Amino acid sequence: xxxxxxxxxxxxxxxxxxxxxxxxxxxxxxxxxxxxxxxxxxxxxxxxxxxxxxxxxxxxxxxxxxxxxxxxxxxxxxxxxxxxxxxxxxxxxxxxxxxxxxxxxxxxxxxxxxxxxxxxxxxxxxxxxxxxxxxxxxxxxxxxxxxxxxxxxxxxxxxxxxxxxxxxxxxxxxxxxxxxxxxxxxxxxxxxxxxxxxxxxxxxxxxxxxxxxxxxxxxxxxxxxxxxxxxxxxxxxxxxxxxxxxxxxxxxxxxxxxxxxxxxxxxxxxxxxxxxxxxxxxxx
Amino acid sequence: xxxxxxxxxxxxxxxxxxxxxxxxxxxxxxxxxxxxxxxxxxxxxxxxxxxxxxxxxxxxxxxxxxxxxxxxxxxxxxxxxxxxxxxxxxxxxxxxxxxxxxxxxxxxxxxxxxxxxxxxxxxxxxxxxxxxxxxxxxxxxxxxxxxxxxxxxxxxxxxxxxxxxxxxxxxxxxxxxxxxxxxxxxxxxxxxxxxxxxxxxxxxxxxxxxxxxxxxxxxxxxxxxxxxxxxxxxxxxxxxxxxxxxxxxxxxxxxxxxxxxxxxxxxxxxxxxxxxxxxxxxxxxxxxxxxxxxxxxxxxxxxxxxxxxxxxx
Numbered sequence: 001x002x003x004x005x006x007x008x009x010x011x012x013x014x015x016x017x018x019x020x021x022x023x024x025x026x027x028x029x030x031x032x033x034x035x036x037x038x039x040x041x042x043x044x045x046x047x048x049x050x051x052x053x054x055x056x057x058x059x060x061x062x063x064x065x066x067x068x069x070x071x072x073x074x075x076x077x078x079x080x081x082x083x084x085x086x087x088x089x090x091x092x093x094x095x096x097x098x099x100x101x102x103x104x105x106x107x108x109x110x111x112x113x114x115x116x117x118x119x120x121x122x123x124x125x126x127x128x129x130x131x132x133x134x135x136x137x138x139x140x141x142x143x144x145x146x147x148x149x150x151x152x153x154x155x156x157x158x159x160x161x162x163x164x165x166x167x168x169x170x171x172x173x174x175x176x177x178x179x180x181x182x183x184x185x186x187x188x189x190x191x192x193x194x195x196x197x198x199x200x201x202x203x204x205x206x207x208x209x210x211x212x213x214x215x216x217x218x219x220x221x222x223x224x225x226x227x228x229x230x231x232x233x234x235x236x237x238x239x240x241x242x243x244x245x246x247x248x249x250x251x252x253x254x255x256x257x258x259x260x261x262x263x264x265x266x267x268x269x270x271x272x273x274x275x276x277x278x279x280x281x282x283x284x
Numbered sequence: 285x286x287x288x289x290x291x292x293x294x295x296x297x298x299x300x301x302x303x304x305x306x307x308x309x310x311x312x313x314x315x316x317x318x319x320x321x322x323x324x325x326x327x328x329x330x331x332x333x334x335x336x337x338x339x340x341x342x343x344x345x346x347x348x349x350x351x352x353x354x355x356x357x358x359x360x361x362x363x364x365x366x367x368x369x370x371x372x373x374x375x376x377x378x379x380x381x382x383x384x385x386x387x388x389x390x391x392x393x394x395x396x397x398x399x400x401x402x403x404x405x406x407x408x409x410x411x412x413x414x415x416x417x418x419x420x421x422x423x424x425x426x427x428x429x430x431x432x433x434x435x436x437x438x439x440x441x442x443x444x445x446x447x448x449x450x451x452x453x454x455x456x457x458x459x460x461x462x463x464x465x466x467x468x469x470x471x472x473x474x475x476x477x478x479x480x481x482x483x484x485x486x487x488x489x490x491x492x493x494x495x496x497x498x499x500x501x502x503x504x505x506x507x508x509x510x511x512x513x514x515x516x517x518x519x520x521x522x523x524x525x526x527x528x529x530x531x532x533x534x535x536x537x538x539x540x541x542x543x544x545x546x547x548x549x550x551x552x553x554x555x556x557x558x559x560x561x562x563x564x565x566x567x568x569x570x571x572x573x574x575x576x577x578x579x580x581x582x583x584x585x586x587x588x589x590x591x592x593x594x595x596x597x
Contacts, residue, residue, distance in 0.1 A: 087579070088572045089572065107581075107582075107584070109571050110570065126583070126585070128555075128571055129555055145583075145585045145586065147555065147557070148552060148586060164585065166586040167552035167553075167588070167589050183588075185588045185589050186550070186588070186590075187551070187552075204552075204588060205589070
């Protein structure tokens with residue numbers, strides 16, 4: 001385990017508000033002790049083989065039955081699952097906690113692929129409200145449009161929509177990256193706390209309203225800035241990072257990234273950096 | 285939480301009764317208390333269709349007080365007498381349930397005065413008046429209401445409907461959607477959301493002579509738009525004005541004999557999914573409503589905040 005106290009960059013860490021953080025919490029000791037790693041079991045996960053592929057038609061299944069079937073197939077080692085006829089059903093593909101190639105040939109309803117931790121998901125249609133809510137890790141690519149609350153409370157991974165998205169994209173975002181090829185609605189980045197949002201098109205009113213932290217990059221017009229959201233200069237590292245992310249997302253190949261607008265928190269409503277590390281952990 | 289749905293067949297008529305039933309049934313989880321249909325049917329366009337109720341459905345789940353059916357018959361007789369006094373000629377009458385009727389009639393005078401007099405009879409409410417509009421609402425899900433009123437065979441060009449979860453007012457027909465745009469023939473409204481300046485607006489509109497039949501906040505939208513149109517605004521102008529005039533969260537549809545519109549509040553707090561093609565426009569609170577009539581792969585989208593759209597039939 002890394003010893004923070006002996007870190008040579010102590011001065012820099014102190015300036016970032018990390019100076020007294022000691023990773024000796026219960027979680028660290030209980031679950032991430034290397035001595036106990038062999039006995040560690042992550043409930044609900046499976047070792048799957050990506051070359052083992054199967055089609056699953058969910059036309060006559062409700063969301064509970066469909067999700068149970070996906071779980072069964074993963075337990076049998078299938079690593080590539082193609083879902084046929086999702087027909088806009090809600091809550092499909094939620095809670096997948098391991099690596100998996102999950103392909104939806106059609107559109108999803110509300111709360112699609114929520115609380116996932118690791119799978120690579122491709123949706124060849126549209127998604128409804130709150131797609132990938134609370135996603136922890138992995139990659140989700142949506143070929144068409146998405147509804148409101150896209151990527152609500154996302155904590156990690158890449159969430160990509162090639163079309164346009166509704167209102168409150170990235171609401172309460174805590175990490176990861178959200179990339180939108182088209183336009184986004186009102187309140188994009190509402191109360192976001194960490195992570196980054198890239199919108200290549202226009203955004204609606206109240207962009208970044210009440211954001212605590214994090215960064216939003218906008219390629220088009222901005223309806224209006226929300227409370228405590230301010231513009232910040234684009235740096236070379238911003239441009240390089242966005243280019244890299246867009247390449248991974250397979251969109252915006254000829255997009256002029258240097259002309260994007262960078263939006264960050266003014267930190268007048270809430271400033272994490274002024275918090276003690278223990279408080280910061282609780283807040284985040 | 286309620287569910288709303290609508291569809292337009294461009295340049296042709298279709299079985300809108302069954303289609304809207306499928307869409308509303310798919311949204312039943314959003315509102316199981318009551319269901320309403322506003323079907324723009326292939327009527328001859330010559331005579332008025334008046335749908336009215338003389339009492340409430342007091343079945344399971346209803347919040348209404350039980351009344352003897354003889355009271356309903358007495359009220360119906362009073363309506364007939366009033367129609368005669370007003371000079372309306374009833375061509376055909378149908379008793380649909382013990383408490384609701386459908387009259388086909390000829391009437392050439394002011395509908396506002398007409399409606400006020402009919403509704404002065406205790407517990408009588410006109411659900412709709414129109415030459416094309418068939419407005420039906422009752423307790424139960426979409427299938428139950430469709431079967432009860434035999435709507436499966438209704439054909440027409442467009443329709444809007446509502447699956448209601450009662451939050452602001454009782455489980456009864458008077459609070460169910462759609463609401464008729466009194467006193468305009470063929471105008472109906474469905475709404476998903478909550479309006480927070482209902483009482484302020486209601487007081488203002490009542491002082492201007494508009495009528496409210498329920499305490500349901502959604503009724504305000506129908507009355508609000510009717511009052512704007514009465515003062516010369518177009519439907520679209522009235523709808524755009526409503527974005528600032530109505531406070532709260534809402535997505536609503538309004539339909540007339542030859543148009544259908546949608547409006548979404550400036551916070552985009554209530555859902556709506558749209559599908560448009562050359563021959564069909566379909567919209568609903570959730571995509572599954574649209575999928576219930578279009579099983580093949582389609583492109584749909586969410587309208588943005590503060591968006592108003594009106595389609596001509």
